[in-house]
Amino acid sequence: MTALEEVFKKAVEAHAAGDLSKAEKLFREILEEVPEHSDAHYFVGLISVAGGHLLEALGDFQAALKVNSSVDAYWVSYLDVLIRLGSADEASAILSELKSNGAQGNHFDRLEERIALIEVNPVENKPPSPETIQAIVNLCERGLFEQAVERLLDLLSRDSSSAIVHKLLGLAYLELSQHSDALQAFEESLKIQPEDADTHFYVAEILRVRGDLEGAVASYNKTLTFNSEHIEAYNNMGISLQAQGEVGAAIVTYSKALQINPDDERAAFNLGTALRNTRFAGPDEEVGVAIAALLDKPGCVRPNTINEAVLSLVKHDEFVRRAIISCNEFESSEALKQVVSGLSKVPLLLKLMKVCPIADLEFEALFTKLRLSFLLNISSFLDDAATLEFQVALATQCYITEYIYTETEIDKKALESLIQAIEGKKVNSSPLSMNEVACLASYKDLHQHPFSRNLLEIFGENELLKLQIREPEIEIEIKPRIACFGKVDNKISVRVREQYEQNPYPKWINLCLSPDAKPISEVAKELDLQFENTEILFADNPQILVAGCGTGQQALETSSRFKGCDVLAVDLSLSSLAYAKRKTDELRLSNIDYMQGDILQLHSIDRQFDLIESTGVLHHMADPKVGWAELVQRLKPGGLMKIALYSEFARGDIETARGTIKHLDLASDQKSIKSFRQQIKDRTHPDLFPLTTWSDFYCLSEFRDLVFHVQEHRFTLLQIQGLLKKLRLNFAGFELINNKEFIDQNSAPEALYDLEIWHNFEVENPTYFSGMYQFWCQKAFD
Template sequence: MNREKRDKDSADGNLGAAEISPPLELLNSLRVHYQNGQLIAAEKLAMRITQEFPEHQFTWKVLGAVLGEAGRQSEAIKANQIAVTLSPKDAEAHCNLGVALTGVGRLDDALASFDQATALETNFIEAHNNKGITLQALGRLHEALVSFNQAISLQPDFTEAHYNLGITLKALGRLHDAEASYRKAIALKPTYAEAYNNLGVTLKQLGRLDEAVSSFCQAMALKPDFSEAYVSLGVALGNVRFKSANPNLYAPLIQLLTYGNFTRPKDVAKSTLSLLKQDVQIKDLPFKRNSTVSLDEVAPIIGSLNKLPLLHHLMRLCPLPELQFEELFVMIRNLLLKNLDKMEVSSELIYFLSTLSIHCFTNEYVYSESDEESYLIDELQVKIPRVLAQSKQPEAIEILCLAAYRPLHRYAWCQKLKSLDNLEEVKKRLIEEPLLEKTLKKDIPVLGEISNHVSLEVREQYEENPYPRWIKLGIPIKAQSIAAVCAELKLQLHSDDIRNADSPTILIAGCGTGQHSIETASRFSNCHVTAVDLSLSSLAYAKRKTNELGFTNVDYLQADILHLHQIGMEFDIIESGGVLHHMHDPMAGWEVLVDLLKPGGLMKIGLYSQLARQHISEIRDEITALRVGRSEADIRKFRKSLAASHDENHQRLTKSSDFFSLSMLRDLIFHVQEHCFTIPKMKNCLDELGLQFCGFENEDVISNFRAFYGNEPDIYDLELWHQYEYSHPRTFAGMYQFWCQKTLS
């Protein structure tokens, strides 16, 4: 109940018999404390009054409200129950009790309290609204509509009721009606950030992505720490391609990229670049293939790029999945290297080169280089240690030019550099962090010796560079129980016992550089994660990022899946994405994981789709036929030929984000081992392993499946999915990602 109404009631709080009523000054003080939000003082005074006057119902009611606002719902329930007992016909007391019961998940009891409140006072607006919220949580959506509409009929300008009505209408699929309700709530309360966010979610579902993005940005502007709005914006941007300039979006996009960990930058890179390409600073740049520029033109180009902080932020966080930008950067890098002695050093040049060097390190130097550039780099590699040996410092521009071609941390002299002291991010990212990873490697436990020949080759591939290299990621805002996650994903469980695992143990088999393990550790409440991988380089990267983000519920271990029997424990949940299909015998590895899964436990698996990767398979065959090597130089050379090719498969590959990172491209088309699956083959594996399919995870894929079949198709029917994939062969371009459950027997 709102404080204003309770304050009014306080005037009546001493109308009982004189001998059981507290002094008026005490009640006035209690009212002032509560009205001003002084909850500690209000609680102390209310406790004192209830001790002296245990039958003073109003004070118990205020105490219940204070305890509820402090988040102490169990205590609030007791206080409100006393208030109800002392005055059974007090509708407000019943409503307050309902709110407290809702707070501890006792929804049926809460509903009974709200029913009692509305029966006692049919025009009790807040009780109708709270009843609607409870009915909504119970899944009784049509009844919830009745309650919200009742509240609105009693008070047409009741903002919360319009907002809650919108939530229910959206859940019922009545998106246009939901939009109208959210807009009404915003009209009544223009600063309502939550309504803007939910409006954006609704607009996204309606396919009006530009409007959705605008709505999310408005929510962020109104409430800069509104985590849900950041997440919503990140999700929406994954599908947006801008066709006109809109500089007003730059600030919220920079916020999204730099504030917290709400989205993976690579997931919003394409949409962000599509926006930047419309900017006047970008449009006239020499993007055409084989364009040439003179040294005199470089400074103005850099000046234009420096006017776009959004571009710099993105470049420092992830590879840019855009060949036009790549060709421009390759050209600028080449010119600067060849003209180092002629360049006029300026803060603008240092700023751009700092960003470029971080960007090239992040994409693992995937850009091609000419023989002339290699020669000049070799000269720099000789010159810099010679200067340092004379107790002098090389010029910052020389260090940055070198860093745009080679990783600085691999040079023995890198820690002697003082030239980068004023470039803290460059020094941290290119030197300090990789050296820290080298130290962390020594402390990672090892489970058995890796002996399988394919496992050894895979490990060698991933030791060269931590895979994948990342800076920020999308961490779930709030951890949830297994039951809540299953409900959110709409998983079809074949045994409910797993819902009761309050402290789940989780295994990540093939954790790479920690994105998977950290996101899982933050997804499930009160969980502990054991994360294993073949590559010490990747594990050290994962350990550094886990420490950096403050996670203490993840342990890392170097191990081959084939040796995990030695781990000596079973798990409630096992996740392995993109790993089994790289093993010599995927079923052998999968069998080990099933043995480690508790009966009734859940497993999330990611496997390559044969249909979706047809073009990849053909390119891999081409690599074999041409006898292309797997060295970094070989990969760069072949990649350059792909970028210049007009072949359909090649062009399709260049549109993949993985094309713009050396280790990702190596994993995509140069991996030493790869198996592909079909849905029937996947089903056979599940049957053989005693696993039952629970559902795919990708929400967009499921939405498209539903839209194709209509009339609520069975989303757990793998035969239906097989038919769907054959008519939509690119559906699982990002792998089959699905959940399954181990049978109890």
């Protein structure tokens, strides 16, 4: 007996024993070796019939007959499937021809009887009863999709004119991942009922999964023709358009979804993703409304990632253009009222002012002038509800930037007068205006003033007082409840901790939570990561460490990204951790714990993790390799690690700035930081003016972190490659929003995982990693 005959024997035995999975695997192995093995095709067809995959079975029986048409069993099975699929006429014609050529036997006779019964008792062309349909729906709800397919095919064998039966068949096939059969069923349904929006949607979904994006978009459009409020169609059409590079059309599509339902988180999340790196060439009111709805949501987008897109849209507004051009011309109260009245008609601007630092020199000049104008004319705005909304937005913007705007002597004198006036009203029990409070809040953090509690008693916990008084109080209450580990005794760690206690980094309002948590395996697939061992990808309850979590953005986003995860987030700064914990409680996320301590002391926790993230942290340590090695010790064998480090090539401007700061012997206090920043704006150091294009330039703690940090290391990819080798970590790929430019120049799939190729690419494109190298790696097994 040959080896092939031995495999065939085992396959037949497995089939006879009912082990269809093993049998199919063996028969398919045979077909890989001998594609024209008719018996193997025949048995695979039988297995497909048993699984309810009649269309696939039909193809296998045809393949068997093509090789050997003299085997009666092949014909009997082929005709049986034809009858089940509703092609009794075709089966009858084939059977007549076979019998005329001498075919005989009980199997053929029974087939003839079945066909005759269908011909004698044709079923009336009427839809199946509601009871019949409900019985099939019940099967699907119980997960019995193969039985549902069998029942539906039986119905269609008697009457193929029911759109709902074809549609249900398509849905059952979809659940069984039989996309070709599903598509055929849906297309048959549409022939009967072409205006069914949902069926067009299902066709679009199959085409999108197959990669036929143009076809998918066309079917989504048909869906919307018959149901203009099909939000999922808008969402998935946007995804398809975005994948084709039609980002503008995708943005319009997501905006329509949000117009229908402003609370749709998936549309908001998708819109936020599409807006990155987008610039608007003209006004678009509908998109503006959608972005405003997006910014209202606390977990759908990091506002700073769409800052430039929003500003490019806002700047097309005539009120905004006029205000920017004439910002030196509204010193009188009347001129100020006119400008504020116009800007208040741009709700998108006001919303952006309340959620992130606006990274733009023109707006900074405008806001600085408006702030002073309010201060100088505050007596004209007492109890002025019309301007209060804008004042609150301006005060919020100044608070978020951590009061980085320059103050002149005029500002300082007028501010002192305002503080004295407020304190005097407190002593005299005179009425205090919220406009006065907002004016003060645009210069100074209200929480630092001794009369802050009085303001809450007078005005209650309104939007501005909640932000500047109540939330800092909550953080103070949280601090004693945060657990600690180890002792912070490394000199650099102590200095870094002091920096972030003074300036928790970054202060943020909104962030981007994943609408659907996914297993590690799906996230890895989306990022196109390559791991040598995949066992860890399927962890049901991944234990994750975020080392250096700062104010919690990364920890929160990670906790929403990975399905079933538990996150431990650690940081040196208690102030940062208190901010993170407050935001976590606001978002009602319960799978994160926070602890204060140094990465160098993580061994005292005595835990190991499936996944560790440390982004933007190691390069601020005394010796990044030592800190990284400590993280590796906390990682399980085969565990995954996400690291982000500064690029030597991308931070040339930063290195120059740090050199200038060192040369000038500048301290890192607030006064020195703001003074140096103003010098950059004034082009006192012209080679540093490009720093104004960094979003970090527009917030005090971020600017301090950017150029005044107490410790900074930078790396090349070749250095990282060496460190990975020493730490026994395998590079798995970068986490990038868009790697098209690299792929266009390096088409080989393996190039994505070759750091030497990436290094050569970065030499030619030195600013490519300006946002840090962000990459994944895997710990080798011992």
